[in-house]
Amino acid sequence: MNGFMRAELYVLRKKHRSVLMILLLAVMTATLISCVSLFAGIQTAIEQTKQSTQARLIISGGSFSAEQQNSIARLDGVKNVNMTASGMVRYLHSSGVPLHTVSFGGATVTDYERCGILRGNSASSMDDNFQNGNFTIVEGRHTIGADHHAALIHQSFARENGLKLGDTFFLEAVDASGTGTAKLKIVGLFEQNEAQPGGLLMSHQLYENMVFTDLNAFHQIMNGMESTTSEKMAVCVQNPETLDVFY
Structure with missing residues (x-):
């Protein structure tokens, strides 16, 4: 394998890592947003319960x-x-x-x-x-x-x-x-x-x-x-x- 091919494979591996990092970041972001939404929903439910409970x-x-x-x-x-x-x-x-x-x-x-x-x-x-x-x-x-x-x-x-x-x-x-x-x-x-x-x-x-x-x-x-x-x-x-x- 000559130097050109090794360089090409290196670039491809870099691209794969970048894609994986982007996908991982997207998953983490989506998870974080879901957690924030869930927490906000729980807080709202707690407040509603306080208002409705006597x-x-x-x-x-x-x-x-x-x-x-x-x-x-x-x-x-x-x-x-x-x-x-x-x-x-x-x-x-x-x-x-x-x-x-x-x-x-x-x-x-x-x-x-x-x-x-x-x-x-x-x-x-x-x-x-x-x-x-x-x-x-x-x-x-x-x-x-x-x-x-x-x-x-x-x-x-x-x-x-x-x-x-x-x-x-x-x-x-x-x-x-x-x-x-x-x-x-x-x-x-x-x-x-x-x-x-x-x-x-x-x-x-x-x-x-x-x-x-x-x-x-x-x-x-x-x-x-x-x-x-x-x-x-x-x-x-x-x-x-x-x-x-x-x-």
């Missing part, structure tokens, strides 16, 4: 005022605060005649006929039953903090008693500590999205006999006077780390 803290065991609610609601990272209270009530027509509750096989207990569970909230949309997707509004609207004596009832209960949006009825306390009565206006109807869990239930425990109202009405019924205090607060935040401020 953490909730339940504070109970005392009497909480509207001022305390407002102070907590102003803390960084707090999305909303729902003040809640619950009790047992009896349903009465505006004429004073007891309304029919829905039984569906639920056992009736003496002194709790025509009764159901009353839930007072800052806003019924923030009640656990609606937050977890168990209940859904089917007509009208939720109760809100500005309401005075508004009610959200089950559509089966409304159907059983011929009630509709805008109608009124009475609730009276049946708990030993209850002392009041209140006239409520129906602003919404709800329905449950799944069967009620548990075995044999008392009729007053059935979803169909639950009623939601504003805190003013709740205390008028239970204590004989309006108030916005509650026995429990549910604090909802976007980032679970925000809850550390409460410990």
